[in-house]
Amino acid sequence: MTLPAFPVSNTALPLLDSDVLRTFVAIAESGSFTRAARQVFRTPSALSMQIKRLEETLGQSLFVREARQVRLTPEGEVLLSYGRRLLKLNEEAVTHFLTPPLEGTVRFxxxxxxxxxxxxRVLAQFARSHPAVQVEVVVGRSIDMLERLDRGELDLALVTAGNEGLDSARGEIVHTEPLAWACLDGGVAHERSPLPLALANQGCAWRAMALSALDRSGVDYRVAYTSENCAGQEAALLADLAVAPLSLSLIRAPLRxxxxxxxxPSIGEYQILLIRGAGTSSAGEVLAGHVAEAFRDLR
Incomplete structure (x- = not known):
């Protein structure tokens, strides 16, 4: 259904109400007017009226209403992207003026x-809303991040669950993703026997999960290359010298x-934990919220 478009003239275009956008996003993400109504503390009929007015304003149908759920039309998918960004920008603007200014340093x-x-994305958003906070980013192995956190050298750390010496109950799970075997597209490394592997160093969760899967399935393999980071593993893959366990989102052409x-064998899923240090500052808590939200948006 295409509704009459809002007339375009020299007069000002209509403004999208933040409250209506919040309702629209809640319906889109929950797939139900009823569930969204509980989230925004209104009745389903009130939400229906809001969406009807929004559709009339934009001259587009935004939802396809089915028996047990609603789904977005192509135009609704476009608005969902805009809506999320507008709500986030609104939140940043209000936060800037109504929350106490944050200062100091966060070591991440x-x-x-x-x-x-x-x-x-996280650093850009955090800098806009809290320009007086300095963020120091340290990059390294998960096990090293954990040790530095325990020594008080970091305020926050992202680590991969399953690393040796890490109790997964310590942190907040912010992301879960499958691991997959990756190789060069058109390469032959995966056909060799024993299977040549490019792995991270000892202590890496991905390494342990991959080797355990191979051992259970009885695949003959050899560890041909080791590296502290994914860039080293990818170099071996690009040279068609090995295969490697990588998270699904990291497998991009020319890899497959x-x-x-x-x-x-299937390797399984891994989890990313966000762990706070002792006595995390207010700035650290705000940055932790930005990090958790960024991972939610990846889903």
Whole structure:
């Protein structure tokens, strides 16, 4: 259904109400007017009226209403992206003026393969809303980040669950993702026997999970290359010298995921934990919130 478009003229365009956008986003994310109504403390009929007015304002149908759920139209998907950004910008503006100014330094540790996915966005947003806070980023292995956190050298750290010496109950799970076998697209390394592997150093959760899976399945392998970071592993893959366990989101052309018919076992999922140091400052807590939200947006 296409509704009559709002007339375009020399007069000012209509403004999108933040409260209506919040309702729209809640419905889109929950897939239900009823569930969204509970989230925003209104009745489903009130939400229906808000969405009807929003659709009339934009001249587009935003939802397809089905028996047990609602789903976005293509136009609704576009608005969802805008809506999330507008609500986030509104939150930053209000925070800037209504919350006490934060100052000081936050020391944040992360493995390179984890932080690279969210750091640019997190640091940019945090700098806009809290320009007086200095953020020091330390990149290294998860086990090193944990040790520095325990020594009081870091305020926050992202670590991979399953690393030796790490109790997963210590932190907040902010991301879960499958591990997959990766190789060079068109390469032959995965056909060699014993299977050549490019792995992180001892103590890495990905390494332990991959070797355990191979041992259980009886695949003959050899550790051909080791590196402290994913860049070293990717170099071996690009040279078609080995295969490696990587998170699914890190496998990009010219690499590819090895499918089940390649004869390699499933590795399983890994988790990323956000761990706070003792006596985390207010600035550290705010940054932790930005980090957790960035990972939620990856889902």
């Amino acid at each position: 540790g992360t493995p390179d393969d984890v932080g690279s996915r969210i750091l640019p 995921k090895l499918e089940a018919n390649a004869g390699l």
